[in-house]
Amino acid sequence: MTNERDREAAARVFLGKTIRLLSGADSQPARRIRLRGQRKPxxxxxxxxAGRGVKWEAIHEQHLMWILEADANVVSYLEQPYTLVIQRPGERDLRYTPDLRCVMWDGTGEVIETKDTPEEFEDPEYARKLEIAEQVFHAEGMVFRRLTAVDDIDVEPRLSNSRLISxxxxxxVxxxxxxxxxxxxxxxxxxxxxxxxxEVLSATADxxxxxxxxxxxxxIVRRVAAVDLYQRLDADALITEAPRRT
Structure with a gap:
């Protein structure tokens, strides 16, 4: 994938539609989030x-960043990573920018779209854009995931564990x-x-x-160690080495 800003990274035709996949320059977002003058969180x-401040524009996106930071399977992530331009002859182009892209421990990529509830994915035009996006990202060798706050993100004890660890x-260290x-x-x-x-990391074995x-x-955040974020984080929770590519 090219890292030149707003340069066409891929062009394909799905069901008669020409798709352009644009990415930001130097691993920067393809779409900028403005922090001023907004009425939403x-x-x-x-x-x-990520090595920098990552912008979010929904509370559940912030929560997901806690999880990605604490999840040893995730190496890095980027907000607003690509913009898909879906060209429609005689009509205005459709544009779609997913929320996040993650690079996983095995080198694979995951692209994530988030909403508060499953019902928000049901709008026909929006659902169609996501269907096309899933095909494009699959062709690029990436997994496309739809996550909701109620079912996937704000889930305990993972959310509280992630907030504590991150x-x-x-x-x-x-x-x-x-x-x-x-x-x-x-x-x-x-x-x-x-x-x-x-105890091992304590100067007094405490x-x-x-x-x-x-x-x-x-x-854990630095991916030296890993913990199952879904388990209760008590004295008996199991710590392992973080997964690494061989």
Whole structure:
């Protein structure tokens, strides 16, 4: 995919329609979100994985960013990554920009569209645009996902776990912390209890050490370690090494 702004990255014909797929320059969004003069909730999320502030324009998008930050399967992500231009002879072009694109641990890409409820996906013209978008992204080797706040994003305990873990993303960690945690996970046979992982990172081997817990969370965001975000984050929750390409 080219990284030149507003340059045609792909052109195909689906069901008689010419499709152009545009991307931003230098891994920047294809569509800019303006933070001023808006009446809806908008903001900027300082992302460690993205290496910059990622803009959101719905509360559930912000929540999804917490999840992506804490999910060790996700390497990086970008908001408003592409704009599809669907050309219709004699009519105005249709344009569609998805909410996010994720690069996963195995190198695959996922493109995500989000709404609050499933009913919001039912508008016929909008649904048709998403159907075409899914075909285009599939042809580009990417998975296209439709997520809703009620069914996929604001789900507990994953949401609360993600907020807690991602909240410690900028905690300072040393190379020694990473080495100690990797060695402890390996010595335990590949899975280490959450409480024990905190002890390993604590200067006093204290599982209640607040700083050690923050370091563990920072190492999860940095994809040194991983945790199942759907499990209760107690002393017995299992910590593993983050998945990596071989």
């Amino acid at each position: 908008i903001g900027r999320y300082p992302s460690l994985k 909240g410690h993303r900028y905690t300072f 040393r190379s020694l912390d990473e080495l100690k945690l990797r060695e402890a996970i390996d010595a335990a046979g590949g899975t280490l209890p959450y409480g024990r992982a905190i 599982r209640w050490d607040v700083l050690a817990r923050a370091r563990l969370h920072a190492l």
